[in-house]
Amino acid sequence: MKTNLSLLFFLKKPKNYKDGAPRFIYLRITVDGQRAELSAGREIEPDRWNAKAGKAVGTKEETKTLNTFLNKFKSDVSAVHTQMVAEGAEITAERVKLRYLGKDEPAPSHTILEAIKDHNIKIEALVGQDYAKGTLKRFQVLERHIGGYIQHQYKKDDLDVKKIDRAFIANFDFYLRNEKKNANNTAIKYLKNFGKIVRICVDNKWLESDPFVGYKLKSKPVQRDFLTSDELRRISLKMFVTERLTQVRDFFLFSCFTGLSYVDVKKLKPSDIIVGVDGSRWINIYRQKTGTRVPVPLLSVAEAILDKYKDHPVCIANDICLPISSNQKMNEYLVEVAELSGVKKTLGNRVAKRTFATTVTLCNGVPIESVSKMLGHTNLRTTQIYAQLLDEKLAIDMAPLKELFKNIPVQANAATEQNALAEQTLKAFLQILYPNASEQQVTSQIHLLKESLLQAV
Structure with missing residues (x-):
């Protein structure tokens, strides 16, 4: 912390002072x-003292x-000030x-792992209330990675939080990718979690500023699988x-047709069905992850699954809707379900949620705002991350547009004003139809439509 320091010696009169008698020399310390x-x-006697020079x-x-x-x-007092600035x-x-007199305790130092451990203890106490177990697990893994990085980079068990600077972050980023073999998006997640710890240190005045400011954390787009209607049918039958x-299989299908997470399905009770x-049956719960209310009208497939297991001994004994194994076992068994059903995708709860968002809802005309509320x-x-545009949905939506423009003459390789106007009209129509589509998706669809029109003429 930068401060303005001024030091000046002056003479101070003692009590019952007599003119000409010696006075005590004091140092006046001025800070801001x-x-x-x-x-x-x-x-010293006053006549031997230069008040302006202080000597x-x-x-x-x-x-x-x-x-x-x-x-x-x-000089010694000034050195104390310099030390306090450094701290x-x-x-x-x-x-x-x-501090000069030895009566001021130096500000206690705090370590990086201490900050993470303190954060994790508080998170653990709130699991089930404000946080999910998965959140705690991610920060526990971060703690192990930071500990391993400090050992690897500094050959120490821990470091003062003041050692966290841009170089520390950049080298930790490299450590995650090179030593731990983390993919880009995995490394970015750990860095973002570490950024939360750093911001807590700044708020606690353990750090003067946030070294993450200006450090770019950019995730790469990934392919997110979901089931097509044909794949969903094969698993169902x-x-x-x-x-x-x-x-x-029934648990997985229930997630596909409700959009609920594993933990929300696992704790689903008959009293949650209203x-x-x-006038029909709905699911009415609060998501464990976000605490937001989730109203989901039950589709016939989900209703049939609930009715199938309503008298199951496990469901009756535990007051739950479905008999569900551990998440690890579920994922192991889903590998068999996919293989036996002829589906070449790795099934899991995230695939189920994306299937609900795309194939089950958006592809059938459910507005994205409604899908967002149900999720x-x-x-x-x-x-919008879940809501990927399906080819069949595009084909259905583009059919009226093709009909509208089928009589417009198009000449190949002719850059006329008419073609430019037609392309602008197409682009504007597509942007209205798909406000969330990227520029590349719109351009690609215009290109495909042009080719089909050329073939028609």
């Missing part, structure tokens, strides 16, 4: 306009010795004085010889 006084433990006058050896002492005294301590005139695989505003998202942009 605030003052504190510190005795030098020396005295003794004369050529005698005694005078030179006193001034040397005063210069050293001032990032709160600096006042009184604290500089106390497949007959399994074991009850184990049948139950797992009669909705339309329990607090931000529409989160839903």
Whole structure:
């Protein structure tokens, strides 16, 4: 913390002072306009003192010795101030004085792993209330990665939080990618989590500024699988010889037709099924991850699955809707379900949620705002990640447009004003039809439409 320091010696009158008698020499410490006084433990006659220069006058050896002492005294106080600045301590005139006298405790140092552990203890106490277990697990893994990085880079067990700077972050980024073999998006997630720890340190005044400011954390787009209507049909119609695989398939289908996460399905109770505003059965719960209310009208497939297991012994004994294994076991069994159903995709809850968002809802004309509410998202942009445009949906939506423009003559390789106007009209229509589509998607669809029109003529 930068502060303005001023040091000046002056003479102070003792009680019952007599003119001409020696006065005590004091050092006035001024920090940002605030003052504190510190005795030098020396005295001098007023006529031998230069008040403006703050030192003794004369050529005698005694005078030179006193001034040397005063210069050293001032230098020591100044060094205390410099040390406090380096520590990032709160600096006042009184604290500089106390630190010099040995009565001010230095600001306690805090370590990086201490900050993460403290954060994780608080998160663990709130699991099930404000946080999910997955959140705690991610920060516990971050703690291990940071510990490993400090050992690898600095050969130490821990470091003071003040060692966190841009170089520390950049080298940790490299460590995650090179030593831990993390993919870009995985490394970015750990860095973002670490950024939260750093911001807490800044808020606690353990760090003067946030070194993450200006550091670019850019995730790369990834292919997010979901099931097509044909793949969903194959899984639905497949007959399994074991009850184990049948139950797992039913759980997966229930997620596909409700959009609920594993944990929300696992804790779903019969009392969570209500009669909705339309007179049919709805799911009415609060998502564990975000705490937002999730109203989901039950489709016939989901209703049939609930009715199938309403008298199951496990469901009755535990007051739940579906008999569900652990998430790890579910994922293992879903590998078998996919293979036996002839689906070449890795099934899981995320695939189920994306299937609900695309194939089940958006592809059938459900507005994205309604889909977002059923998924329990607090931000529409989160839903847009799930809401990928399907080719069959594009074909259905573009059919009226093709009919509208089928009589417009188009000449290949002719850059006429008519063609330019037609292309602008097409682009504007597509942007209205698909407000969330990217520029590349719109351009690609215009190109395909041109080719089909050329073939028609």
